[in-house]
Amino acid sequence: xxxxxxxxxxxxxxxxxxxxxxxxxxxxxxxxxxxxxxxxxxxxxxxxxxxxxxxxxxxxxxxxxxxxxxxxxxxxxxxxxxxxxxxxxxxxxxxxxxxxxxxxxxxxxxxxxxx
Amino acid sequence: xxxxxxxxxxxxxxxxxxxxxxxxxxxxxxxxxxxxxxxxxxxxxxxxxxxxxxxxxxxxxxxxxxxxxxxxxxxxxxxxxxxxxxxxxxxxxxxxxxxxxxxxxxxxxxxxxxxxxxxxxxxxxxxxxxxxxxxxxxxxxxxxxxxxxxxxxxxxxxxxxxxxxxxxxxxxxxxxxxxxxxxxxxxxxxxxxxxxxxxxxxxxxxxxxxxxxxxxxxxxxxxxxxxxxxxxxxxxxxxxxxxxxxxxxxxxxxxx
Numbered sequence: 001x002x003x004x005x006x007x008x009x010x011x012x013x014x015x016x017x018x019x020x021x022x023x024x025x026x027x028x029x030x031x032x033x034x035x036x037x038x039x040x041x042x043x044x045x046x047x048x049x050x051x052x053x054x055x056x057x058x059x060x061x062x063x064x065x066x067x068x069x070x071x072x073x074x075x076x077x078x079x080x081x082x083x084x085x086x087x088x089x090x091x092x093x094x095x096x097x098x099x100x101x102x103x104x105x106x107x108x109x110x111x112x113x114x115x
Numbered sequence: 116x117x118x119x120x121x122x123x124x125x126x127x128x129x130x131x132x133x134x135x136x137x138x139x140x141x142x143x144x145x146x147x148x149x150x151x152x153x154x155x156x157x158x159x160x161x162x163x164x165x166x167x168x169x170x171x172x173x174x175x176x177x178x179x180x181x182x183x184x185x186x187x188x189x190x191x192x193x194x195x196x197x198x199x200x201x202x203x204x205x206x207x208x209x210x211x212x213x214x215x216x217x218x219x220x221x222x223x224x225x226x227x228x229x230x231x232x233x234x235x236x237x238x239x240x241x242x243x244x245x246x247x248x249x250x251x252x253x254x255x256x257x258x259x260x261x262x263x264x265x266x267x268x269x270x271x272x273x274x275x276x277x278x279x280x281x282x283x284x285x286x287x288x289x290x291x292x293x294x295x296x297x298x299x300x301x302x303x304x305x306x307x308x309x310x311x312x313x314x315x316x317x318x319x320x321x322x323x324x325x326x327x328x329x330x331x332x333x334x335x336x337x338x339x340x341x342x343x344x345x346x347x348x349x350x351x352x353x354x355x356x357x358x359x360x361x362x363x364x365x366x367x368x369x370x371x
Contacts (some may be wrong), residue, residue, distance in 0.1 A: 025218065028217055068323070089288060
């Protein structure tokens with residue numbers, strides 16, 4: 001049952017765990033006995049929003065299949081669905097609702113607009 | 116003994132809104148991982164060991180795009196780097212706990228259980244590190260089960276990848292909205308979008324994501340530093356935005 005691909009995936013999972021564990025554990029360990037330096041907090045504050053935006057932009061505005069081409073407003077279904085998700089997230093603050101309505105919106109919009 | 120017994124129920128009640136919201140996303144994540152070639156055991160394993168919606172969605176979508184392992188790991192590292200901030204901000208409540216406890220706590224720390232625990236620590240004097248760990252484990256249980264079920268359903272369904280893949284984007288959009296505390300955050304988001312497009316088109320790889328994240332977060336850091344030094348704390352960009360609906364999920368659990 002253990003194919004080469006499964007083995008490869010298992011190694012990836014273990015490496016991912018290590019990569020995920022470091023940022024969670026090290027600051028927790030250091031700062032449970034010491035105070036947090038201000039510059040560290042100030043810098044870290046903008047990492048999530050920058051990364052999430054970049055990831056959203058990659059999915060909505062970049063065609064990775066044809067060598068990372070900027071698609072402008074071509075993927076209209078995803079653009080409209082994204083606006084819906086932003087509105088739902090802002091009003092409901094609910095993760096589950098935002099994701100589900102986003103999926104529903106993109107499914108419906110994909111029927112008559114390019115994804 | 117009776118007291119012990121009612122405590123786990125009390126904590127479960129607090130964790131439940133969060134746990135329930137994990138079910139649909141966990142299902143979607145399990146389906147995607149199945150499409151990416153993960154079997155049920157691997158999906159269960161990654162849900163427990165990595166325990167991060169964003170990271171697992173990213174793994175799935177980068178595996179289906181045949182991205183090289185080092186690119187996947189660099190992206191994951193940046194994605195998980197935000198936990199450094201969460202970990203350091205909650206660490207003040209975990210003083211006087213053992214190294215072993217911190218280790219176990221860190222393994223299942225996550226955006227959402229952090230939000231619940233941080234609020235409880237800040238508002239409830241009787242909230243202990245042990246309760247916080249229990250919240251983490253409840254959310255982990257729900258997340259892993261939903262992923263495993265998703266993986267099993269994924270075998271039976273044929274799904275349109277381009278559409279299910281959008282779950283990741285919706286999740287990130289939600290997280291962006293949750294990050295917005297002032298207009299400067301919105302500015303940083305737009306800066307990040309422009310940097311992301313330019314760097315990905317130029318580099319023709321996902322390394323563009325890493326570069327644009329570093330540049331945009333630095334711009335945010337520098338802009339805030341500049342505004343604070345000029346004493347513009349109450350100015351247009353740094354004025355706090357109050358969301359229309361305050362964190363309903365968290366505050367509901369906070370009432371209990």
